Amino acid sequence: xxxxxxxxxxxxxxxxxxxxxxxxxxxxxxxxxxxxxxxxxxxxxxxxxxxxxxxxxxxxxxxxxxxxxxxxxxxxxxxxxxxxxxxxxxxxxxxxxxxxxxxxxxxxxxxxxxxxxxxxxxxxxxxxxxxxxxxxxxxxxxxx
Numbered sequence: 421x422x423x424x425x426x427x428x429x430x431x432x433x434x435x436x437x438x439x440x441x442x443x444x445x446x447x448x449x450x451x452x453x454x455x456x457x458x459x460x461x462x463x464x465x466x467x468x469x470x471x472x473x474x475x476x477x478x479x480x481x482x483x484x485x486x487x488x489x490x491x492x493x494x495x496x497x498x499x500x501x502x503x504x505x506x507x508x509x510x511x512x513x514x515x516x517x518x519x520x521x522x523x524x525x526x527x528x529x530x531x532x533x534x535x536x537x538x539x540x541x542x543x544x545x546x547x548x549x550x551x552x553x554x555x556x557x558x559x560x561x562x563x564x
Contacts, residue, residue, distance in 0.1 A: 426507045427487040428552055429498045434473040434490045437550045441486060442478055444523035450485070451477040455492070469493065480509075506545070506553040510562070514542050517558040524548050524556070 430437055435452075442449070456470035472490035479485050486507075491498050509524075511517035521534045527549035534544025534556060543557040 425485045425487055427489075428507075429491050430473075430488060430550070431497050432472055432490050433550065434476055434488045437552070438473075438476050438478055438486075438488055440548075440550070441524070444520060445478065445480050445486075447479050449476060449478055451475055455490075466493075506555050509554065509556045511556060511558040514558050517542055517544075517556050521546070521556040524554055 428434075428437075438449070452473065453475040454470065455465045455472050455474050458474060459465040459470065469492050472492070474489055476488050477485050478487075509517075509520055511520060517534060521544050525544075525546040525548065528546050530544070530546045531553075532543070532545040534542065537543045537557075540561060541557050541559045543555060545553070545555045547553050
């Protein structure tokens, strides 16, 4: 398997969330497709959905791409308070772990402060201001 890339559903604020993620991780979007880009006679798009994100991609590091989209209203709302999933960020140093943890958790709810863990890593867990759950970890024993 080459990689696993997380894909997150949003209720109309995917672009805002991804702009925030880009401010923390850096880089550039490699794909931004709006529902209006797909509109046709066979696939009509309501005006209130046209500017929403069908697909957005932000490369993080060399092998991971964070993906996301807005869920069209006809499909119902995403429950932003449920445990959708957690995204694990494996940092290359304690300093990088601190930077990512502090950046992404700003305005969110910290579930486990970043610190030395009982299992030998430096890790923390939080829900960001968009309701997405993250774990940031640095494993000094990782060989890879």
